[in-house]
Amino acid sequence: MPLATTGELVGLAAEARSAVAAFNVITLEHVEAVIAGAETADAPVVLQVSQNAVKFRYGRLLPLARAAVAAAESADVPVALHLDHVQSDDLLRQAPEAGFSSVMYDAARLPYAENLAATRAAADWAHAQGLWIEAELGQVGGKCGRPPLDAHAPGARTDPDQARDFVAGTEVDALAVAIGSVHAMTTRTATLDHGLLKRLSAALSVPLVLHGSSGVPDDGLVAAVAGGIGKVNVGTALNAAMTGAVRDFLAAHPEAVDSRKYLSVGREAMAREVARIIGVLGRDRA
Secondary structure, three states, X not given: OOOOOHHHHHHHXXXXXXXXXXXXXXXXXXXXXXXXXXXXXXXXXXXXXXXXHHHHOOOOOHHHHHHHHHHHHOOOOOXXXXXXXXXXXXXXXXXXXXXXOEEEEOOOOOOHHHHHHHHHHHHHHHHHOOOEEEEEEOOOOOOOOOOOOOOOOOOOOOOHHHHHHHHHHHOOOEEXXXXXXXXXXXXXXXXXXXXXXXXXXXXXXXXXXXXOHHHOOHHHHHHHHHXXXXXXXXXXXHHHHHHHHHHHHHHHOOOOOOHHHHHHHXXXXXXXXXXXXXXXXXXXXX
């Protein structure tokens, strides 16, 4: 089917009092696994390519993006493409022609005034191209290029009043908020501040996004969606599923040299995790 747009999927999720799952992809196996998992769950999904993933692919966006577009157009469920954690204006400007309907422009590392100015400039350009744009306020932490951060440190969390001013000043379409999660967590021990989330949801009219979701237990994700999160970003959980499955396969088959043997096992493990996470996000919250 034709590519969906991220804005459309987030809007539909909001109407259903749910959240759309957005999975970061690095290889074609990631792309195929996310789509297979979404098809199993019979749910729409967002494929996310981060600036770090582009760096891994020798700095070239198009090879993975074109593979993702082709896979998405062959999917049995709606699939959108999102360019994630973009700090480079050059990369931002490649998004429309590469098939992306949305971008997360990441200037959260900058002081507030600089973040606002840079994000407003990015939003103006993105909207002129028909792109839906997400930004971040507060410090989720755990991304390459940022100092280590305690998610519970003073000043790390997103302030509701500042967030209201930031959204008004930048005119972004969605805001990633810092409420206790951390990128790249390999343990599911993050404790979210649901009281803060409630205040952010009341203060803002745009969808809220949870980054670092791999470290959040299932019950925390369910509560976050009920509290106003409309888009849930997942990356590390897929890498952990793939790496664990491949490691186990190679330990059991030390003679294996055909990469298809272990990559298929890793792809299946990721697909199962995708379906499981989508199921968690879709739990009845009545």
